Structure formats: C-alpha cells, structure tokens
Amino acid sequence: MLSQLPNSITSPSWWQLINWIADPIGFQHRYSQKYGDIFSMHLSGIGSYVIIGNPQAIQEIFNQDSQFDIGRGNELAKPLLGQHSLMLMDGDRHRRERKLLMPPFHGERLQTYAKQICLITEQIASQWQIGQPFIVRSAMQKVSLEVILQIVFGLSEGERYQQLKPLLTAWLDMTDSPLRSSMLFFQFLQQDWGNWTPWGRMKQRQRQIYDLLQAEITEKRTKQDEQRGGDVLSLMMAARDENGQAMSDEELRDELLTILFAGHETTATTLAWAFYQIHQHPDILEKLQHELDSLGDSPNPMEFAQLPYLTAVTQETLRMYPVIPGLFPRITKSPMKIGGYEFDTETTLMPSIYLVHYREDLYPNAEQFKPERFLGQHYSASEYLPFGGGSRRCLGFALAQLEMKLVLATVLSKYQLSLAENKPVKVQRRGFTLSPTGGVRMVMTRKR
Ligand code: HEM
Numbered sequence: 001m002l003s004q005l006p007n008s009i010t011s012p013s014w015w016q017l018i019n020w021i022a023d024p025i026g027f028q029h030r031y032s033q034k035y036g037d038i039f040s041m042h043l044s045g046i047g048s049y050v051i052i053g054n055p056q057a058i059q060e061i062f063n064q065d066s067q068f069d070i071g072r073g074n075e076l077a078k079p080l081l082g083q084h085s086l087m088l089m090d091g092d093r094h095r096r097e098r099k100l101l102m103p104p105f106h107g108e109r110l111q112t113y114a115k116q117i118c119l120i121t122e123q124i125a126s127q128w129q130i131g132q133p134f135i136v137r138s139a140m141q142k143v144s145l146e147v148i149l150q151i152v153f154g155l156s157e158g159e160r161y162q163q164l165k166p167l168l169t170a171w172l173d174m175t176d177s178p179l180r181s182s183m184l185f186f187q188f189l190q191q192d193w194g195n196w197t198p199w200g201r202m203k204q205r206q207r208q209i210y211d212l213l214q215a216e217i218t219e220k221r222t223k224q225d226e227q228r229g230g231d232v233l234s235l236m237m238a239a240r241d242e243n244g245q246a247m248s249d250e251e252l253r254d255e256l257l258t259i260l261f262a263g264h265e266t267t268a269t270t271l272a273w274a275f276y277q278i279h280q281h282p283d284i285l286e287k288l289q290h291e292l293d294s295l296g297d298s299p300n301p302m303e304f305a306q307l308p309y310l311t312a313v314t315q316e317t318l319r320m321y322p323v324i325p326g327l328f329p330r331i332t333k334s335p336m337k338i339g340g341y342e343f344d345t346e347t348t349l350m351p352s353i354y355l356v357h358y359r360e361d362l363y364p365n366a367e368q369f370k371p372e373r374f375l376g377q378h379y380s381a382s383e384y385l386p387f388g389g390g391s392r393r394c395l396g397f398a399l400a401q402l403e404m405k406l407v408l409a410t411v412l413s414k415y416q417l418s419l420a421e422n423k424p425v426k427v428q429r430r431g432f433t434l435s436p437t438g439g440v441r442m443v444m445t446r447k448r
Contacts, residue, residue, distance in 0.1 A: 005050055006341050007039035014044040024325035025354055025427055025434065028053075032355055038339055046076070049329060049348050050341075053355020055362070057339025058389070059382040061330055061351060065390035070094075073329030073348060080206075081261060082254035086395070087328070098395065100239045100247065101255065104152075104232040105399050112230065113151050114301035117403055120146045121410040128444045133420040137272035137439030143407055144268040145169065148260050151399075153216065154231025164212050171205045172265060172431070213253045232259070263396045266323045267403055269435045274317040274408060276440045277369040279419045284371065285412070288313060289448075292413040304409035305402055312371035314404045318386035320369060322353035323433050327388045353385055416446045 009016055009031055019027045020043055028051060031039050037053040052058055061068070071090040078088055086097050103109065124142050128134055145168060155161040192200045220228050220237060228234035233256065240246055247255070278285050291309045304310065330349045335342065338349065358366040362383050363373060387394035394400070411417070420441035428437040 004344065005040035005048060005347070007035035009035075009039065009041050012044075013042040016041050017043040017046065020325075021429065024429065028325065028352055028354055029358075037355060037359075038341065047348060049326075049350045050343070051326065051350050051352050051355070052339065053352045053359070054339050055356055055359075055380070055382040058351040058356065058385070059380070060338050061349060062382060062390035064336075065330070065392065066091075067333055067336060068330035068349070069333060070328050070330055070392055073331050077261075079203075081258050082250070084248075084251040084254035085258040086255060087258055087262070094391070096241050097251075097255075098391075100236065100241060101259075101395060103239075104235040105396055109235075110398055110402055111302055113147075113399070114305070114402065114406060116150055117143075117147055117406045118301050118410050120150065121407045122414070125411055125415060128415070130444050130446060133441050133443045135439040136275045136442045137268060137436060140268040140271040140275075140407070141169070141265070144264045144271075144403065147267075147403060148264050150231070152232040152259055152263075153213075153256060154220075154229050154233050155216070160212055160216060164209065167205055167209055167212070168260060168264075171202065171209060172261075209257070210253060213256055214249065217249050217252050259396070262394075263400065265430070265433055265435075267396075267400050269323055269430070269433060270314075270317055270321060270400075271404055271407055272436050272440045273321040274313065274404065275411075275417070275442060276419070276425055276436060277317060277320070278313065278408075278412070279417060279442065281369060284313065284369075288408075288412055292409055301406055301409075305405050307405070307409070308375060309371065310405050310409060312374040314401060314408070315374040315384075316369055316371040317404075319357045319363065319374075319384065320366075321427070321434070322357060322386060325354060325434060326350040326352045327385070328392050351382075351385070351388075353388075356383065356385060414448055415444050416448055417442050418445050419443075 016027075020041065027041075031041070031051075032053055038050065038057060040048055040050045042048045052061070069090050071088045071094060074087045077085070081087060086094065086101060089097055121143055124139060124146070128139075145165065149155045149161065149165065153164075155164065192203045194200045194204065216233070217237075220234060228237065233252065236247055236252060236255065278288065287309055291307050292304070295303055295307075327350060330351075332343050332345055332347045332349070334345055336347075337343070343349070357363065360366055362379070381389050387397040387400070420443045425436045425438065425440055427434050429435075
C-alpha cells in the first residue's frame, strides 16, 4: 500500500510524526523541494497522507468532494469537540447540519453583528496604556472570544458568562506550544487521571464547559423562539431540518464548542499576523490609515468592509499565514485518479494551503508581504484557499473576514501602535493551528 503512494518520504514514520508536530511548515517546504507538489508522508500511529500543493489536483478534489469521507479524517479532534461536531460528520448528516448552521453566519445577518464587533474592539483597546507593551495575539484572542460569546452564545453578562470566559481560554491554552500539542497526536498521552495528567486537566475543564453550556441551553429552552434573542445559539435552536427536526441538546453543545474551537483562535491568530506585517511596513500602515481617514468621522461599520486596500491587506495576511498546515484530510471512498495519480480506496489526501500560497508561479516573491498583489487580481478557488473549499469550506469565512477588517479598522483609525521588538516573529504550532511565536509584542505610542 505504502509503495503505491506517490513520492513517499522514506525517513522513519516516528521521525516524520515528530517533525510534522514540531514544524509542519518547514516539513512541507523541505519535502516539496525534494519531491515537487505532490508527495506522501507517513505518521507513526496516525496514518499516511498524500500532501497536495498542486492547484489543478486540488480543484479536482473540490469538484468531487462527495466522493471522500472528510469528517472521518478529522477523528483526532473528536475528544475535543464531541461526536456531534459538524467537523466529524460526513454525507447527508453533514449536509443537513451545514444547512442548519449556515444562515446565522452569512448574508444580512452579518451586518447586525458589525457594530457589536467594533464596540468589543474599542472596549478591549481602551485598556491599552501608552508606552506599555502588550501581546497583540492575547488582545485579539480577547476580542474574538468576546465576539463568539456575544454573537454566537448570546452571552455578555452574568455569572455563567464570567465563569465561561476564563475556562474557555484556559481550555484552549492547554495546547499552546508544540510540546503541549503532542497530546492531541499521541494516544498514550490521552490518559484521564484527573489533575495528575494534562489530558485529565483538559477533560476536567471540558466537563465544566459542557455543564455551563448545558445550563445555558436549558434556560433558553424555557423561552419561546421569539423571546430568545438574535444570537446564533437561539437561531440554531429555532432551526428545523427538511424533516422538521430540531437540534438536540448534545448537538447544540458540540456545535457551540466546534464554532468556538474553529472560529476563535483562527481569527485571533490571523489578526495578530496582520498587525505584525502592517507595522513592519510603514508605507502599508500609512496607506491603510489614509484609506480609513477618507471615510470621515464615525463611518458606518459596513463601509470599512468595502475598503479595497484594507481588504487586500487581510487577503495577503491570510495568504502568507495559513492557520492550519493542511486542509481537512479527504479519504477516498473508491479508487480515483487525482492529479494524474491513481489512488486506491481509503487513501487520505490532504490539500496544503501553505504549498499553494507560496507557489512562485502564482505569487511571485511569495515570502514578501505585498497586499497590492490582490488589487485587481482574481485567484481561483484552488489557487487561493485560506478557508478551504468544496463542501467543507469554512463555515465562518464571511464572519472571519468581516471581523478582521472591522478590528483592524477600529484599532488603526484610533491608535498609533508600533512593534515592541525588532526581531522577526516565527511560526509555531498551537494545537492544530499555527501561530506567531510569543504572540507579537506591540506598544501603543499615542492616540490618533
Ligand atoms: C481567519 C479565520 C479562519 C480561518 C483562516 C479558517 C479556516 C478554515 C479552514 C481552512 C477550514 C477547513 C476547510 C476545508 O478543509 O476545506 C475551516 C473549517 C471550518 N471553520 Fe473556519 N476559519 C476561520 C474562522 C472561522 C470562524 C469565525 C468560524 C465560526 C464562526 C469557523 C468555523 C469553521 C467550521 C465549523 C469549519 C468546519 C466546516 C465543515 O466541516 O463543514 N471558522 N476553517
């Protein structure tokens, strides 16, 4: 079986696993130089993956997404998210659940969140003191957590809200380095011995989170649909599938945690990278501030979202810093030909955002941050894929892009920031995601 996979990496599978956990970007860079844009890695105890950085082959995958099991390929996330998570579903069940979850994150609904996102950002930024360094990733994590709690969970005050906030942060921080992330990949580290083991501590926090979420759901269930409010949880509770079926408590709970898990760190991390790059390039900062100032005093938040240069800056950040090393794995359900290679049933293919986004034929000088490359230029779905594609395209892609633009616009139009350190910031694994090492230290120099 292994020998049939294209361009197999030959080093021992335990060594590949360690390298994949420690430095997934360096790993892909090294082997793509050796083997080209399609090669196969073998992770000890986890399985073999064909990594694909070829846009045509990725387009073939997106076009036939129903021919793959994708939820099954996300099994590693099951202990964190629960069995009713959208990410772990396949086939009709996945289609049905996506239909239920989509509306609150798209279209007109989004506009109703815009003001709230700006207010949350203002409130968190107002705590920065002139001359006192702060970690921008942590600040952005506060913003994105608050956005999820208010917009998705419908919580902005009260005892449950006060308890959930630190618990959720502590739960996610448990995998904040490559070493601590290892427990997600090694089953032997997944021992629940209460406070004695990291896994036990994580499970304990998860149980506390479950209890609080259940209490919130139970309380909302006592109200009529129209009394519950406009948050995503209320909309999810009111939604019915084509058979008139509502979501169960367990489904609601697992989906809340999935949205939190998928939407909170990803957005915070990408924003941290955006602040980093913008402040490394004074010309980019100046252009952005000029564009923001052109809207005059107190513009409508949705006007920010239309600004071309601000949009290009967010697009370029998402290109340069993919939040996950590869898209969700796609497992073939029958023999298939992709990218000119024949694959057996049960082969796992993993399109790589990183390999595509750093292709010199698509993005010349790919190592350089150049928002201009997105002005007037259109890339196809398999040439630019920060949010994945096909049937699994990120559920929150519209919210994430809106949030990024609103947060950047709110901060940059009111504050003058600068980087607190002059050294380059490297990428480091944080759970399943990739994050800036140290979180990017910045300082506010004055109010604008
Ligand atoms: C900058 C921020 C974000 C980035 C870069 C990002 C990226 C991604 C990627 C690459 C995927 C996998 C797609 C695939 O394999 O084809 C994904 C899936 C997903 N994302 Fe996001 N995401 C972000 C923010 C969000 C937000 C804000 C939410 C929720 C509100 C969210 C919810 C989800 C969910 C639920 C899935 C699974 C979809 C499914 O299995 O059908 N994400 N995201």
